[in-house]
Amino acid sequence: MASVLRRRAFLHAAGGTALALGLSHPASAAPATTASGELATGSEEFAALRAKWRDLVLGTGFSPTAEPFRTLLATLGTTARKHLSTMAPASGSLWPDAVWADPDPNTDAASYAFSAKMNDSYSRLSAMAQAWAQPGTGLTGDAAVLEAVLTGLDHINAEVFNEATKQYGNWWNFQIGAPQALMDTCVLVHDHLSPEQIAKFCAAVDHFVPDSVFDKYTGTSTGANRVDLCRGVILRGIVGEDAAKVELAAKSLGPVFPYVTSGDGFYADGSFVQHTSVPYIGGYGAVLHDGVGRLLALLRGSPWELNDPNTQLFLDTVEKAIAPFIYNGLMMDNVSSRGISRAGGSEHTRAVGLLGTLVLIGQGASPEENARWRAMVKGWIQRDTYAPPLKNPGLSLTRAAQLQSVLNDTTVKPAPEPVEHRLFHNMDRVTHRRRGWAASVSMASRRITHYENGNGEHLRGWHTGAGWLSWWGSDFGLEQYSDAYWPTVDPYRLPGITASRKPLADGEGGAWGAQRPDVDWVGGTTDGEFGATGQHLKGLSSTMNAKKSWFWLDDSIVCLGAGITSTDGYAVETTVDNRALGAAGSPALTVDGRPQPKEQGWTRSFEDAEWAHIEGHAGYVFPGGAKLSAVREERTGAWKDINTGGPADPITRRYLTLCTDHGTDPTDATYAYVLLPGASARTTAQRACDRGWLRILANNGRQQGVRVAKLGLTAVNFWAAGTVDKVTASAPASVLIREHRDGTATIVVSDPARLATGLHVTWNKRISRVLSKPSTVTSVSTGPSLKLSFGDLTGAYGAPQKIKVKLA
Numbered sequence: 001m002a003s004v005l006r007r008r009a010f011l012h013a014a015g016g017t018a019l020a021l022g023l024s025h026p027a028s029a030a031p032a033t034t035a036s037g038e039l040a041t042g043s044e045e046f047a048a049l050r051a052k053w054r055d056l057v058l059g060t061g062f063s064p065t066a067e068p069f070r071t072l073l074a075t076l077g078t079t080a081r082k083h084l085s086t087m088a089p090a091s092g093s094l095w096p097d098a099v100w101a102d103p104d105p106n107t108d109a110a111s112y113a114f115s116a117k118m119n120d121s122y123s124r125l126s127a128m129a130q131a132w133a134q135p136g137t138g139l140t141g142d143a144a145v146l147e148a149v150l151t152g153l154d155h156i157n158a159e160v161f162n163e164a165t166k167q168y169g170n171w172w173n174f175q176i177g178a179p180q181a182l183m184d185t186c187v188l189v190h191d192h193l194s195p196e197q198i199a200k201f202c203a204a205v206d207h208f209v210p211d212s213v214f215d216k217y218t219g220t221s222t223g224a225n226r227v228d229l230c231r232g233v234i235l236r237g238i239v240g241e242d243a244a245k246v247e248l249a250a251k252s253l254g255p256v257f258p259y260v261t262s263g264d265g266f267y268a269d270g271s272f273v274q275h276t277s278v279p280y281i282g283g284y285g286a287v288l289h290d291g292v293g294r295l296l297a298l299l300r301g302s303p304w305e306l307n308d309p310n311t312q313l314f315l316d317t318v319e320k321a322i323a324p325f326i327y328n329g330l331m332m333d334n335v336s337s338r339g340i341s342r343a344g345g346s347e348h349t350r351a352v353g354l355l356g357t358l359v360l361i362g363q364g365a366s367p368e369e370n371a372r373w374r375a376m377v378k379g380w381i382q383r384d385t386y387a388p389p390l391k392n393p394g395l396s397l398t399r400a401a402q403l404q405s406v407l408n409d410t411t412v413k414p415a416p417e418p419v420e421h422r423l424f425h426n427m428d429r430v431t432h433r434r435r436g437w438a439a440s441v442s443m444a445s446r447r448i449t450h451y452e453n454g455n456g457e458h459l460r461g462w463h464t465g466a467g468w469l470s471w472w473g474s475d476f477g478l479e480q481y482s483d484a485y486w487p488t489v490d491p492y493r494l495p496g497i498t499a500s501r502k503p504l505a506d507g508e509g510g511a512w513g514a515q516r517p518d519v520d521w522v523g524g525t526t527d528g529e530f531g532a533t534g535q536h537l538k539g540l541s542s543t544m545n546a547k548k549s550w551f552w553l554d555d556s557i558v559c560l561g562a563g564i565t566s567t568d569g570y571a572v573e574t575t576v577d578n579r580a581l582g583a584a585g586s587p588a589l590t591v592d593g594r595p596q597p598k599e600q601g602w603t604r605s606f607e608d609a610e611w612a613h614i615e616g617h618a619g620y621v622f623p624g625g626a627k628l629s630a631v632r633e634e635r636t637g638a639w640k641d642i643n644t645g646g647p648a649d650p651i652t653r654r655y656l657t658l659c660t661d662h663g664t665d666p667t668d669a670t671y672a673y674v675l676l677p678g679a680s681a682r683t684t685a686q687r688a689c690d691r692g693w694l695r696i697l698a699n700n701g702r703q704q705g706v707r708v709a710k711l712g713l714t715a716v717n718f719w720a721a722g723t724v725d726k727v728t729a730s731a732p733a734s735v736l737i738r739e740h741r742d743g744t745a746t747i748v749v750s751d752p753a754r755l756a757t758g759l760h761v762t763w764n765k766r767i768s769r770v771l772s773k774p775s776t777v778t779s780v781s782t783g784p785s786l787k788l789s790f791g792d793l794t795g796a797y798g799a800p801q802k803i804k805v806k807l808a
Contacts, residue, residue, distance in 0.1 A: 046241045049302060050187050053235065056294050057130065057184055059401035064136030068390050068400055073136035075393065080131030080139055083124045084148055089155045094121045100160050105168035109644075112455060115169025118160050122181035125152045129188040134397065149189055150197075153182070157200055163207040170455070171220060174208045179232035186239045202240035209233055214252035223264040223274050224284035226256055227291035234295060234304075243303075250304040256292065257310035261426075261797065266313070269799060270320035271426035272335075277449040277513045279427040279442075281325050282336030286354050289322065293361040300364060315365050318358060318373060324422045324431045326351055326376075327438045327472055329384025333481050334429060334442035334470060338457040343639035343646040344394070346482035348387035355380060355389060356399035359406055372415070378406050379414035386478035417474070421531040421552055425523045425752065425798035428465070430533050432552040437677035439471035439557060441496065441550055443535040445522035449513030450540045456644030459506035460491040462540050467548045469496025469559070473678045476616060485580050487637040487646070488653040493575045498537060498561055498662075498671075500544040502570040509540050521719060523752030525734040525800040530554075532736045534704065534717035534752065543567045549704040549717045556687075557675045558694065563701030564662050564669035572662040574671045576628070579617050581654035588615040589630060589656060590681050596630065600654065603631045605661075611688035612658060619676040619684025620658060623696060626673065631657040670699055697725045712739035726764035731756050737763060739807065744771065747786070747803045751793040759790040766808035773803045782808075 062069045087094060092101025100118035102111050131137040132145040139145050161182070167174040186193060186201060193201075213221050213229055221229060230249040237245030259268045266272050266285075274284035292314060299305050325332045330347035331354060333340045339350060355377050362370035381389050381403060389395065389403055406412060417438065422431045428443040444450045444465030451461035472478055492499050509515035517538040524533035531552040538545055544566040551558040559576075566572045581587065589596040590613045591606055608625040622628065634654050639646025662669040674694065676684055687693065697705040697716065705716030705724045715736040718729040727735055732753050738746045749761055767782040776796060779789040786805060793801070 043241060045302070046238050049238045049298060050190055052298050053184075053187050053238065054133075056297060056398065057188065058134055059396070059398035061405060062397070062401045064134075068395065068404075069397065070136060072395060072397055072400055073134055074138065076127065076131050076134060076397070077137030077139050080128045080137065080145065083128050084139075084145055087124075087148055087152065089151065092159065093117070094152050094155055095124065098124075102168055105166070107169065109456065111169035113169070115167075115173040118156065119173040119177035119181065121152070121156055122161075122178050122185070125149050125156075126181045126185045126188075128152075129185045130397075133188050146189065146192060149185065150192065153185065153201065154197065157204060161204050161208075162200065163203045167208060172225075175213070175220075176225065176228040176232060179205045179209055179236065180228065183232060183235035183239055187235065190239065198240055202236050202242070205232060205236040209236075211248060214248065217255040223256065223272075224280075224288035224291065225274075227253065227288050227295070231291050231295060234298070246304050250295075250299060250306060253292070253295065253306060254308050254310070256288065257308055257314050259313060266317050266321060267424075267426040269424055269426050269797075270317065270324065270422065271424045271429070272317075272321050273427055273448075275452060275512055277447060277516060278337050278452045279335045279424075279429055279448065280337055281321055282331040282333070282350050282354075283339045285321065285335070286331070286350065286357070289317075289361065290353060290357045293357045293364075296364045297360060315361065315369060318361065318365075318369070322354060322358070323376060324420075324424075325440070326354065326380060327417065327433070328474065328478060329355075329380040329387070329389060330472070330478060330482070332431070332440050332470065334440055334464065334468060335427075337452045337461075338454060340481075340486050341458040341461070341639070341643040341646070343487075343643070346387065348384060348389075348478075348482055349392060349394060351380070351384075352389045352392050352395060352399060352403075356402040359402040371412075374406050374409065374412045375415035377403070378409075378412050379416060381407060382414050383417075383474075384478065385475070387482065419529065421526045421529055423524055423526045423531060423533070423800065425750070428522050428535075430524065430531065430550070430552075432531065432557070434554065434677075436474045437471060438474075439469060439552075439675075439677065441533060441535075442468040442470070443522050443533075443537075444517055445519055445535075446516055448522075449516045450509060452511075452513040453507045454511045458642065459644075460504075460642050462491060462504050462508055463494055463497045463499045466494070466497040466499055466537060466539065467535055468494045469550070469557070469675070471495075471618075471675070471677050473617075476678070479582070480580050483580060483582055484651045484653055487639045487642055488635045488651055489578065489580070489655065490635065490657070493573065493578050493657055493659060495575055495577045496559065498544070498546045498548060498564060498572065498574045500539050500542045500566050500568045500570050500572050502539075502542050502544075502568040504541060515540065520753035520755060521732055523734065523750060523798040524550075524717070525736050525748045525750040526552075527736060527738055527746050527748050527800075527802065530711070530713060530715075530736065530738065532715035532717055532734050534719070534734060536719065539566070539568075544572055547701050547704065547717075547719055551706045551715050553708060553713070554711060555676060555679070558696075558706050559671075559673050559675060560696070560699045560704045560706075561671040562668070562699050562704060564671075565667050567665050569665060571664050572666050572669070574660045574662065576620055576658040576660065576673055577614075577618065577675070578655055578657045578659075579614055581656055583653060585654055586632075587617060587656065589613070589632075590615075591628070591630065593685060598632070600632050600634050603629070603633075605629045611684050613679070613681040613684045614656060614658075615681070617678075619679035619681065619687070621674040621676065621684060621688045623672050623674065623694060626671065627660060629657075629659050629661055631655075631659075633657070668701065672696060672699055712741075712745075713737070728760075728762040728764075730760040731758075733759055733761065735761060743807050745805050745807055747788070747805065748800045749788070749790065749803070750798055750800045751790075751796065752798045754794050754796075754798055756790070756793045759793060761788045761790070762786065768806045768808040771804040771806055774801045776801050777803065 233249035331351035
């Protein structure tokens with residue numbers, strides 16, 4: 001009790017001043033120096049690093065009386081006050097609603113939940129410490145808050161997180177979540193911790209995160225997990241003033257930076273994979289970026305500065321991997337896996353943290369990179385009209401300060417969205433951006449899982465890898481997947497997918513991406529502006545088989561399907577689109593010029609539809625006519641349906657669905673449609689009447705291809721060797737040809753299946769000479785036709801090979 005009284009007396013004497021709060025520390029980005037300019041050593045050096053981390057946790061450069069900071073600080077104070085009023089140390093818990101005592105400790109779902117409550121308890125203490133340390137919370141410098149934090153740290157340590165207890169439940173809570181929250185809190189209240197407390201808290205981290213976790217770059221010590229483990233140990237070293245710990249963890253970040261060719265990590269094409277087969281830029285990728293960004297900032301100028309030459313590879317991923325999946329302030333759902341099933345989150349909320357991270361990382365990049373990234377961030381902030389980042393109630397003070405600094409910087413001009421096509425052949429994803437819209441497709445292969453579920457999350461994401469085509473308009477549709485979409489949408493009717501209606505169980509296929517389709521040909525090719533993408537689709541726990549292609553153009557996407565076959569005993573559908581209409585939306589639907597009813601529950605089939613239009617959304621053209629079903633419906637669901645940790649409150653949303661029913665157990669069924677995002681009804685009708693605009697060259701189980709003369713584009717996906725129009729391939733391949741007005745042409749070829757040890761491609765077009773070619777081209781001949789021979793393409797991992805020629 002004497003120590004408690006001394007702490008209270010100190011705070012009372014300090015009168016809640018900055019000295020008592022530790023707010024008088026320098027905000028320098030470099031360690032302290034002596035009067036002679038030499039680097040300070042020992043405790044002073046660690047104190048400087050604690051001061052820097054404090055700034056990274058609390059944020060700097062903002063006025064607590066200005067918005068949004070005033071509101072954010074008040075909210076933080078309210079949260080901390082609730083934690084303070086309900087905290088009741090007892091055997092097995094610190095709060096009555098957060099019991100960590102597990103009667104049967106193992107690694108089952110129940111134990112996962114108990115371990116999470118331990119981690120939650122540390123997170124609550126961290127929030128209380130922040131409210132105590134921040135100005136404007138109403139609890140600034142409050143002695144009772146400080147005392148509660150110290151009491152709570154001692155209680156958790158004595159009961160469950162110490163060097164004598166065994167890990168149970170989710171390893172993540174013991175090795176990443178708890179150490180990070182504990183060490184963050186220790187940094188904030190460091191001056192009020194006794195040497196004995198620091199020693200036992202550090203010993204607990206050493207116990208659960210031993211040095212051996214860094215011995216090999218495998219298992220749970222790769223990618224974002226490795227960064228998180230390093231962060232916890234680095235902070236443990238700084239709190240406990242142990243240079244060896246800081247050095248070990250800093251060096252252990254090294255394997256994160258180089259690009260990989262399989263498994264977890266960043267790839268040269270911008271792909272990011274975690275859990276072996278899950279595209280995860282919006283989840284673990286964001287965590288990795290945030291962790292590395294903070295540690296780069298923390299250690300810069302210290303003896304442990306991260307000067308690995310491969311850090312530039314990490315910086316390059318900002319524009320190669322992160323930016324392509326952020327559109328007008330949202331992070332596309334198809335790279336966030338389980339995260340999309342969590343209540344309270346959305347494409348927009350998941351992007352906010354990354355925007356702040358890019359601002360932070362930019363401080364350690366080149367001036368040119370920093371300028372580009374700040375311009376991108378400013379553009380994204382200003383264009384997110386659906387969920388403005390600085391109005392996000394869950395925004396942290398640190399993120400708010402980072403984003404506000406960009407908005408306030410008058411030297412930064414917001415960057416527009418680029419016009420580009422990006423193929424991420426190592427994670428089966430594609431992005432396509434135009435001036436008025438953006439789209440992305442999500443696929444699965446032998447390398448990439450259908451979907452990931454785990455910890456009771458994302459239980460019905462079965463068909464998110466079945467050719468799910470998501471898209472957004474530049475000034476409309478930004479709410480499409482963010483307004484309770486996932487708990488209410490029909491999971492068998494995601495936009496663009498072809499799927500059997502065979503009922504699937506929650507978590508079908510196994511947890512953590514266990515089931516992948518045994519197919520190789522998934523990918524495509526691109527010249528950087530237009531693209532050809534293909535997916536050999538095999539359904540999850542289904543006999544359904546199909547060949548799907550997307551040809552990405554200037555104002556539209558041509559979508560083809562062929563070889564659709566199934567013996568499940570259930571109907572197979574291709575969903576042309578499934579537009580979320582919110583709680584009360586009822587946009588007009590027009591089919592072949594005739595307005596359709598707006599009442600809910602309406603459904604109709606059109607035997608030979610040529611075009612359709614959804615007001616305020618898009619136009620759809622069906623070359624040659626199509627059997628089309630249209631459905632207006634209200635769907636009710638709950639987050640708990642797709643995530644066992646979500647609320648059970650029912651939610652109702654409206655949907656307008658356009659789909660093609662291929663019938664029960666179809667054989668070699670096909671489909672063809674053109675999606676025109678943002679097009680008017682008039683433009684859609686005109687496109688449907690323009691018979692010469694698009695030629696579908698092939699749409700069968702061996703080849704799919706198109707010709708758009710206006711664009712000088714010919715593109716073919718060869719599922720098997722053959723000839724389509726003027727193009728021949730000797731083996732499966734994806735070929736895109738662009739004829740340019742300057743008399744040149746670009747031919748781009750890829751081997752999406754990664755099986756071609758040799759490939760010959762012929763274009764029956766007179767060519768005068770080859771202007772450039774990659775080393776994979778072993779021979780070439782020109783004249784009446786262009787003949788290209790490629791060597792072993794398996795080592796290209798499906799990457800496009802570009803050749804430039806001069807037309808004769």
